[in-house]
Amino acid sequence: MSKRKEEKYQYKKAADLPSNYTDSIHKLSLHARQGHNKFWSELIFPLTLCFACPFFIRSIVFICDHCHGSIMEFFTRIFFDQTMSLKQVLEQFFYFQWHWPSALIIISFLIYAIVMTIILPGEEYAGPITDTGHVPIYRNNGFLYYLVSLCLFTLLTIVLKMNHLSPTYIYDHWEEFLSTVSTFAFILCFLVMFKGKYMPSTDDHRSSSNWLTDFYRGVELYPRVFNVDIKLITNCRYGMLSWALLSTIFCMKTFELHGYTDSALVTCVLTLIYLTKFFWWESGYMKTMDIIVDRAGFYLCWGCLVWVSGLYTLPSYYLVTHPIKLGPILTILILTFGLLSIYINYDCDRQKIDVRSSNGQCKVWGKPVHIIRAKYVLLNGKHSESILLASGYWSLSRHFHYIPELTLAFLWSCPCGFHHILPYIYFTFLLILLMHRAHRDDQKCRLKYGTAWDKYCQLVRWKVWPGIY
Numbered sequence: 051m052s053k054r055k056e057e058k059y060q061y062k063k064a065a066d067l068p069s070n071y072t073d074s075i076h077k078l079s080l081h082a083r084q085g086h087n088k089f090w091s092e093l094i095f096p097l098t099l100c101f102a103c104p105f106f107i108r109s110i111v112f113i114c115d116h117c118h119g120s121i122m123e124f125f126t127r128i129f130f131d132q133t134m135s136l137k138q139v140l141e142q143f144f145y146f147q148w149h150w151p152s153a154l155i156i157i158s159f160l161i162y163a164i165v166m167t168i169i170l171p172g173e174e175y176a177g178p179i180t181d182t183g184h185v186p187i188y189r190n191n192g193f194l195y196y197l198v199s200l201c202l203f204t205l206l207t208i209v210l211k212m213n214h215l216s217p218t219y220i221y222d223h224w225e226e227f228l229s230t231v232s233t234f235a236f237i238l239c240f241l242v243m244f245k246g247k248y249m250p251s252t253d254d255h256r257s258s259s260n261w262l263t264d265f266y267r268g269v270e271l272y273p274r275v276f277n278v279d280i281k282l283i284t285n286c287r288y289g290m291l292s293w294a295l296l297s298t299i300f301c302m303k304t305f306e307l308h309g310y311t312d313s314a315l316v317t318c319v320l321t322l323i324y325l326t327k328f329f330w331w332e333s334g335y336m337k338t339m340d341i342i343v344d345r346a347g348f349y350l351c352w353g354c355l356v357w358v359s360g361l362y363t364l365p366s367y368y369l370v371t372h373p374i375k376l377g378p379i380l381t382i383l384i385l386t387f388g389l390l391s392i393y394i395n396y397d398c399d400r401q402k403i404d405v406r407s408s409n410g411q412c413k414v415w416g417k418p419v420h421i422i423r424a425k426y427v428l429l430n431g432k433h434s435e436s437i438l439l440a441s442g443y444w445s446l447s448r449h450f451h452y453i454p455e456l457t458l459a460f461l462w463s464c465p466c467g468f469h470h471i472l473p474y475i476y477f478t479f480l481l482i483l484l485m486h487r488a489h490r491d492d493q494k495c496r497l498k499y500g501t502a503w504d505k506y507c508q509l510v511r512w513k514v515w516p517g518i519y
Contacts, residue, residue, distance in 0.1 A: 096266035107360035149226035163287035192332030246270035268347025289354030300366035313465035391458040398451035414442035424502035447512040
């Protein structure tokens with residue numbers, strides 16, 4: 051890539067933006083744990099999660115494959131089964147296995163994601179302003195990337211089938227695949243941390259003497275290598291696309307073993323439509339808390355590479371060995387409510403985008419919008435402004451869009467039936483994650499906007515659930 055082209059995609063200064071740029075979001079660090087015991091927040095907590103998360107991901111696969119989907123049977127085998135030695139437990143759940151066929155698939159997929167992100171066309175758009183006055187620039191080609199990838203995957207599947215092979219090879223070696231991607235993600239997180247400490251891309255980096263904390267939380271806010279945004283690749287181009295492809299592969303495996311299975315199809319269809327909506331709105335995602343607050347570390351990068359692959363696909367994976375016949379009525383009902391949830395989730399985001407793009411000069415639900423213009427000061431002394439929307443869905447609660455997202459997560463899990471709680475672990479995790487995120491966002495906005503946020507909270511009283519929370 052020429053030097054001139056590289057400079058085109060470098061970070062711009064806030065002063066270079068137009069005066070009506072109202073999507074400026076002040077990045078506030080939520081990692082300053084004032085009043086918290088640093089021994090717990092900077093040592094025990096990160097160490098526990100770095101140790102427990104890989105064990106958890108390996109465990110849910112073991113429960114599906116060897117414990118008939120029963121969590122109780124899993125604990126019985128771990129603690130009371132005399133035939134399972136300590137060595138077997140360590141190898142099964144804690145060993146960082148490297149399976150070369152899986153590694154080749156992972157690395158090839160990652161290279162594909164990087165190359166396609168670079169070469170696919172798309173208009174430039176600006177991310178939120180950071181404390182240092184930088185603005186990350188992206189290319190809006192996520193939706194095209196998603197469509198091209200699904201088409202190429204379909205073509206690859208046809209070619210493999212013609213040669214008596216199948217993408218379901220990944221399912222057949224899923225334990226080795228997950229262990230390999232986890233090992234790879236740990237290595238990647240260490241390299242990203244090292245880069246952030248000694249070769250940061252921008253001034254938006256925070257390093258400490260505690261390498262464990264830096265590894266877990268990350269150092270850089272917007273790390274780039276050869277002008278490729280690492281968080282865009284790990285979060286979207288690898289993480290979210292792998293979710294779509296793996297759900298499809300698991301559905302294919304269910305069909306191979308059991309023939310047409312409506313439950314597997316419903317879960318797969320809802321997942322693919324939801325992710326289609328995600329990639330259509332990818333430019334909006336790049337302005338959310340995942341990107342503007344969370345740094346590139348274990349929490350974010352390992353999570354998108356491994357946690358998404360292992361946990362988010364769990365309902366589809368569970369149905370391979372526990373197929374359920376829904377029947378036409380339940381199939382239609384679940385699909386209908388699922389599509390409605392996706393539409394409402396999309397419509398929530400659309401309302402906010404329309405109001406901000408029109409600078410508040412539009413209508414929502416046929417009425418003039420009710421907004422608050424919240425002014426604030428960046429750490430570099432520059433003044434900026436954000437629009438707080440209190441009309442439409444956003445008059446019901448400050449995070450109403452979480453409700454259809456949770457509803458959808460339940461709907462693509464319920465085809466698994468209610469014999470075991472395991473398929474609902476993703477729904478439970480998402481519920482906790484989104485409630486905690488709503489709390490974090492409330493703290494961030496109260497620090498950022500001050501009295502304007504207090505006024506907004508008086509207009510929109512509830513954080514997520516109207517009348518409850």
